[in-house]
Amino acid sequence: MEYIRPYDWDALQYFERDEFECKCGGQYCDDALPPIAEAHYFHLAWYFLNPLRRDINSACIINSAYRCPEHNRREGGKPRSYHTIPEDPRMQHPSAVDFYFPRKRLIIVESYVMRHTGNAKVHGYFYYADDNFIHLDFRGYKARGRS
Numbered sequence: 001m002e003y004i005r006p007y008d009w010d011a012l013q014y015f016e017r018d019e020f021e022c023k024c025g026g027q028y029c030d031d032a033l034p035p036i037a038e039a040h041y042f043h044l045a046w047y048f049l050n051p052l053r054r055d056i057n058s059a060c061i062i063n064s065a066y067r068c069p070e071h072n073r074r075e076g077g078k079p080r081s082y083h084t085i086p087e088d089p090r091m092q093h094p095s096a097v098d099f100y101f102p103r104k105r106l107i108i109v110e111s112y113v114m115r116h117t118g119n120a121k122v123h124g125y126f127y128y129a130d131d132n133f134i135h136l137d138f139r140g141y142k143a144r145g146r147s
Helices: 035-056 069-074 106-120
Strands: 063-064 098-102 124-128 133-137 143-146
Touching: 035 098, 035 106, 106 124, 106 143
Parallel strands: 124 143
Antiparallel strands: 063 098, 098 133, 124 133
């Protein structure tokens, strides 16, 4: 078995680290991925998104992953959003990712997502049919939803 260095983003076939950084464009933060967030996003990419992308065999676009607090507020995110680092990191960790497959119908992607969630211990997933994207996170309890 090949040893993978912690957070070896080059080992991922389909995703790069900067796709998970804050998308505020440097307006409110330095766009960096904080270390605690990097650990969780690498896990999500390695165990869930990379295999999902491989199996669907189509490009995957990350809408949003880590958000700095101000960017989260301006995006209409909840104060305790899984996209952010809470004041007490023991409460939750940054792990939310919103993504879509531009050439696939959401119902098809949903079936693949349901097959892959156990691999990464993903408990929260929500399908936003009107906006055609999926939100996933590593919350400590099962949560499912559709809009």
